[in-house]
Amino acid sequence: xxxxxxxxxxxxxxxxxxxxxxxxxxxxxxxxxxxxxxxxxxxxxxxxxxxxxxxxxxxxxxxxxxxxxxxxxxxxxxxxxxxxxxxxxxxxxxxxxxxxxxxxxxxx
Numbered sequence: 001x002x003x004x005x006x007x008x009x010x011x012x013x014x015x016x017x018x019x020x021x022x023x024x025x026x027x028x029x030x031x032x033x034x035x036x037x038x039x040x041x042x043x044x045x046x047x048x049x050x051x052x053x054x055x056x057x058x059x060x061x062x063x064x065x066x067x068x069x070x071x072x073x074x075x076x077x078x079x080x081x082x083x084x085x086x087x088x089x090x091x092x093x094x095x096x097x098x099x100x101x102x103x104x105x106x107x108x
Contacts, residue, residue: 004029004059006052006074008038011089012065020044029055029062029078053079065089 005016006029016038020026026047030036033049041047049055056062056078066074068090 001025001061002027002059004055004062005065006055006062006078007065007067007090008036008041009065012063013038013041015063015065015089016041016047017044020046025059027055027058029053052077056081056084059084061085061087063087063089 001019002025003016003019004027005012008016008028008030016026016028020041021044024046026041026044028036028038028041028047028049029052030049031052033051036049042049050058052074057080062078062081062084064071064074064086071090
């Protein structure tokens with residue numbers, strides 16, 4: 001599979017590494033391709049780095065793994081996601097999330 005990983009921190013970085021070792025094409029989507037967390041992920045030949053829009057365009061699946069506070073800004077930079085599978089692994093941590101969201105529990 002061709003998977004864009006948007007956010008290369010704790011969750012995105014681990015999934016990128018695991019999926020790359022299983023042979024999936026990993027397209028890291030970052031704001032600055034010269035300076036980003038997780039550069040060591042590029043040691044796997046199945047992993048490349050692109051801008052957010054390029055990574056999304058090259059991929060069938062998009063994993064969003066950024067702080068929830070960045071949701072709106074990140075989505076603005078993905079471009080056309082028609083027909084893509086989007087997996088959201090973002091969490092509202094310490095009450096910080098998009099306006100109107102206070103937590104990620106589904107029981108309220």
